[in-house]
Amino acid sequence: MNGDLFAGASGPEQIGPGSWLQHGAALDAAPALFAEVQHLTAAAPFRQMQTPGGSRMSVAMSNCGPFGWVTDRSGYRYAATDPLSGLPWPPLPPLFLQIAGAAAERAGYPGFVPDACLINRYAPGARMALHQDKDERDFTAPIVSLSLGLPVVFLFGGDQRSDPPARLLLSHGDVLVWGGPDRLRFHGVMPLKPGRHELLGEQRINLTFRKAR
DNA sequence: AAGTGGCT
C-alpha cells in the first residue's frame, strides 16, 4: 500500500543521487533546537506571508541569519531585515550551524555554512505546494531541512512539476539534505495531520538551511 | 508564484 513511504528508524537513507534522509539525526539536539526557536521567534514572530498572487500561506514563517526568505505581492526574495520590524533577522545560533554543517557533511557536502535559516511552523492543516528552491544565487550549496514535532508526508518530485513525487515520512529529529543533481527538485508537504507531540504540542517546526548568497 | 479554482 504505502511501500514508498519510508518511516524506518535505521541510519541515513539515500533518496536520490545527491539526497539523504538522516532519520533521527537531530533527536538528541531537538530540545535545545526547539528552545532556540522559541527565543528566535520571540524577537522575530511567526507570520503568514502573502504570495505574489495575494494568497496567504498556511505555513507561518520566520527567519534567522544574515538573510531571510520572504514573500509578498512583489515576489519571492531574500531580505537582510525583517519586514515587520525593519531590524536584521536574529543571528543564526551556533547550534544551528553545527547541526546543519554536520548533516551536510554526512551527505557529501563538506564546508556547508548557511547564511539563511527559514523557520516554518505548521499547524494542523498547513501544507506546502510543490515548488523549487531557486531564489538562491548559488545552486552548488545543498539544502538542509530539519524536522521537529508532528510527522508529515514530504513530497519529493523531479526537475519538472509534472514528475510524480515520492512520499517520505518526516518525523521529529529527522534531517533531509538534497543538493548536487537534486538541488532543483520540486518538493512540498501534504497537509499536517492533527495530533500532539510530547515536546512541541500540536505543531510541526521545520528549519531550512540555505546558502542564499 | 512556495496558492487557488476550475477545466478535462
Next chain:
DNA sequence: CACT
C-alpha cells in the same frame, strides 16, 4: 492550466 490560468490567473492572481
